[in-house]
Amino acid sequence: xxxxxxxxxxxxxxxxxxxxxxxxxxxxxxxxxxxxxxxxxxxxxxxxxxxxxxxxxxxxxxxxxxxxxxxxxxxxxxxxxxxxxxxxxxxxxxxxxxxxxxxxxxxxxxxxxxxxxxxxxxxxxxxxxxxxxxxxxxxxxxxxxxxxxxxxxxxxxxxxxxxxxxxxxxxxxxx
Amino acid sequence: xxxxxxxxxxxxxxxxxxxxxxxxxxxxxxxxxxxxxxxxxxxxxxxxxxxxxxxxxxxxxxxxxxxxxxxxxxxxxxxxxxxxxxxxxxxxxxxxxxxxxxxxxxxxxxxxxxxxxxxxxxxxxxxxxxxxxxxxxxxxxxxxxxxxxxxxxxxxxxxxxxxxxxxxxxxxxxxxxxxxxxxxxxxxxxxxxxxxxxxxxxxxxxxxxxxxxxxxxxxxxxxxxxxxxxxxxxxxxxxxxxxxxxxxxxxxxxxxxxxxxxxxxxxxxxxxxxxxxxxxxxxxxxxxxxxxxxxxxxxxxxxxxxxxxxxxxxxxxxxxxxxxxxxxxxxxxxxxxxxxxxxxxxxxxxxxxxxxxxxxxxxxxxxxxxxxxxxxxxxxxxxxxxxxxxxxxxxxxxxxxxxxxxxxxxxxxxxxxxxxxxxxxxxxxxxxxxxxxxxxxxxxxxxxxxxxx
Numbered sequence: 001x002x003x004x005x006x007x008x009x010x011x012x013x014x015x016x017x018x019x020x021x022x023x024x025x026x027x028x029x030x031x032x033x034x035x036x037x038x039x040x041x042x043x044x045x046x047x048x049x050x051x052x053x054x055x056x057x058x059x060x061x062x063x064x065x066x067x068x069x070x071x072x073x074x075x076x077x078x079x080x081x082x083x084x085x086x087x088x089x090x091x092x093x094x095x096x097x098x099x100x101x102x103x104x105x106x107x108x109x110x111x112x113x114x115x116x117x118x119x120x121x122x123x124x125x126x127x128x129x130x131x132x133x134x135x136x137x138x139x140x141x142x143x144x145x146x147x148x149x150x151x152x153x154x155x156x157x158x159x160x161x162x163x164x165x166x167x168x169x170x171x172x173x174x175x
Numbered sequence: 176x177x178x179x180x181x182x183x184x185x186x187x188x189x190x191x192x193x194x195x196x197x198x199x200x201x202x203x204x205x206x207x208x209x210x211x212x213x214x215x216x217x218x219x220x221x222x223x224x225x226x227x228x229x230x231x232x233x234x235x236x237x238x239x240x241x242x243x244x245x246x247x248x249x250x251x252x253x254x255x256x257x258x259x260x261x262x263x264x265x266x267x268x269x270x271x272x273x274x275x276x277x278x279x280x281x282x283x284x285x286x287x288x289x290x291x292x293x294x295x296x297x298x299x300x301x302x303x304x305x306x307x308x309x310x311x312x313x314x315x316x317x318x319x320x321x322x323x324x325x326x327x328x329x330x331x332x333x334x335x336x337x338x339x340x341x342x343x344x345x346x347x348x349x350x351x352x353x354x355x356x357x358x359x360x361x362x363x364x365x366x367x368x369x370x371x372x373x374x375x376x377x378x379x380x381x382x383x384x385x386x387x388x389x390x391x392x393x394x395x396x397x398x399x400x401x402x403x404x405x406x407x408x409x410x411x412x413x414x415x416x417x418x419x420x421x422x423x424x425x426x427x428x429x430x431x432x433x434x435x436x437x438x439x440x441x442x443x444x445x446x447x448x449x450x451x452x453x454x455x456x457x458x459x460x461x462x463x464x465x466x467x468x469x470x471x472x473x474x475x476x477x478x479x480x481x482x483x484x485x486x487x488x489x490x491x492x493x494x495x496x497x498x499x500x501x502x503x504x505x506x507x508x509x510x511x512x513x514x515x516x517x518x519x520x521x522x523x524x525x526x527x528x529x530x531x532x533x534x535x536x537x538x539x540x541x542x543x544x545x546x547x548x549x550x551x552x553x554x555x556x557x558x559x560x561x562x563x564x565x566x567x568x569x570x571x572x573x574x575x576x577x578x579x580x581x582x583x584x585x586x587x588x589x590x591x592x593x594x595x596x597x598x599x600x601x602x603x604x605x606x607x608x609x610x611x612x613x614x615x616x617x618x619x620x621x622x623x624x625x626x627x628x
Contacts, residue, residue, distance in 0.1 A: 014622075015622065034387040034388060034389065035387070035388045036385055036386045036387050036388070037386050037388070037391065038193060038359075038363070038386060038614075038615060038618050039359075039386075039391075039615045039616065039618040039619035040391040040392075040394065040395050040615070040619060041388070041391070041619075044388050044391070044392075045388070045392050048388055050388065050389060050392055052392075052396075053392055053393045053396040055393055055396045055397055055400065056396055056399075056400050059400050059404075073319070074331045077319060077328040077331070078328060078330075078331055078332075081326065081328065082325050082326060082327055082328055084327075084330075086330060086332055087332075089332070096331065096332040097331055097332075099334075099337040099340070099341065099411070099415055099418075100331055100336065100337055100340045102407075102411060103337070103340040103341050103344040103408075103411070104340065104344070106344055106348060106404050106407075106408050107340075107343075107344045107347065107348070109400075109404055110347075110348045110351060110352075110401055110404050110405075111347065111348075111351065113397060113400060113401070114351045114355060114397060114401070117355070117393050117394070117397045118382070120393065121389070121390045121393055121394075122383065123358065123382040123383055123384060123390075124382055124383065125379040125380070125382055126379070127382055127383025128383065129383040129384075129385045130385075131385065132385075134366040135366075136385065136386050137359070137362045137363040137365075137366045137384075137385070137386055138193070138194060138197045138363060138366065138367070139192065139193035139194040139197065139618075
């Protein structure tokens with residue numbers, strides 16, 4: 001996401017008001033940088049026009065990688081590299097290999113997906129996020145609009161936010 | 176005509192606003208430790224200290240310091256292992272299964288239950304580790320690592336190896352599930368922090384979370400998929416633990432009922448431990464508005480259901496032993512109930528089958544005191560269940576000349592105390608320095624909840 005310098009920040013008290021405000025702001029052709037909230041708001045993706053996350057698809061591919069890797073490794077180790085007779089049974093048979101294969105599938109699917117989530121959302125211990133209004137982790141809903149990315153004037157957007165229910169509208173400048 | 180469902184009790188009492196939630200949960204994170212907490216922490220450290228003497232003796236002298244003998248080669252170690260793994264099932268069950276079923280009452284208890292899961296699984300992992308005698312060689316023996324014996328690989332046909340994979344996967348997946356849920360709450364604490372040090376620490380833990388809609392959307396997908404992965408995982412873990420026994424040829428172990436019976440028992444004991452801890456936590460940190468009698472009642476209902484499944488499993492085992500017509504199998508069960516360990520069997524039956532049935536009475540299942548007492552009785556009963564399964568099946572060997580009894584030594588007790596001390600210490604540290612209730616999730620239900628009031 002391109003980072004601008006001058007933002008207008010609308011502060012809201014209620015999730016439903018934010019959703020209505022997003023709709024009216026976007027309908028008038030203003031681009032929203034991002035909306036910040038203390039909790040997940042259901043349906044906000046549709047209002048902001050975000051596509052569904054593809055993380056589940058990524059997780060599926062990590063998972064089948066795990067399945068393939070586990071089965072290949074077990075067959076190779078017990079069937080080819082060092083075959084052993086255990087209880088007079090075949091060197092390789094599928095059923096006893098399923099538990100480890102299943103666990104390894106889950107292991108890769110879960111950790112692969114979480115790591116991907118950290119990378120795409122840029123979550124890391126030394127991250128320095130842009131703070132538009134720190135109250136968004138407590139009880140306020142924050143809508144940030146990049147003035148540089150919009151044609152409309154500051155005053156127009158300011159009025160639009162107040163009219164659609166923002167309790168405060170502040171300006172935030174980053175160096 | 177508009178049809179409206181009956182009005183439910185709100186999940187969170189006291190007409191809280193979102194800011195109140197931040198205040199109430201962050202209060203004990205930011206405040207100096209209370210006297211009650213300090214006292215509890217001192218006791219936990221003392222238990223840990225006493226136990227560590229036995230762990231030291233065990234590592235120095237070897238597992239000969241335990242009371243095991245040639246006949247009973249598995250006793251308290253595997254009993255404690257299965258007991259702790261069982262306790263470690265409730266957290267993921269609450270957060271994953273109840274998430275999939277959209278049960279919103281989970282939100283007040285899932286954080287603490289997941290933390291409990293993680294600590295319980297660490298305690299469980301101690302026992303196979305210590306039983307190897309040489310902890311530092313554990314990785315080398317248990318994982319398929321290249322080695323100088325050939326390479327002679329680990330045996331993928333063995334349930335003991337399945338256990339290695341199941342428990343480590345379960346532990347790490349529970350850990351990231353818990354951590355992902357904690358990130359937004361760490362951000363709340365970071366943005367409230369007054370001192371530079373706590374700002375830096377919680378800022379690092381929050382990893383730059385600001386709660387953008389895009390991030391929330393990804394967070395929700397990750398939670399849902401992790402829940403979907405964790406649900407079969409949690410069932411597989413105790414299934415595999417039960418197969419440690421069920422795939423053997425020992426009468427009393429060699430039964431196909433073991434996987435569902437162990438899973439039900441695990442949920443049963445896990446919920447009992449969650450109740451024990453939550454009743455203390457809500458009192459200690461004044462969270463009565465968040466963890467309400469309604470929550471306690473719902474957990475008690477889960478205890479009735481799983482306790483009854485366990486009770487039916489005990490009876491079914493007996494019936495099948497008789498119906499199988501195998502004298503060895505029949506003897507194992509008659510010896511369990513009437514042999515020299517009859518007292519352990521009676522203890523297990525009373526604590527696990529009879530005591531949860533008291534929860535049918537509404538007065539008992541909505542009383543804090545009786546819930547607390549029964550939750551502890553259930554935990555003791557579930558420990559005896561594992562002891563009965565392990566020791567009574569082993570002590571009367573196939574050869575009467577090798578029949579023996581198991582007597583625990585002081586180091587059997589000491590190592591068990593060590594795990595309890597570790598568990599309590601870790602839980603108290605968590606409850607002081609981490610948010611014990613998932614603030615972000617609770618905030619999301621305040622509005623819809625409040626409208627019903």
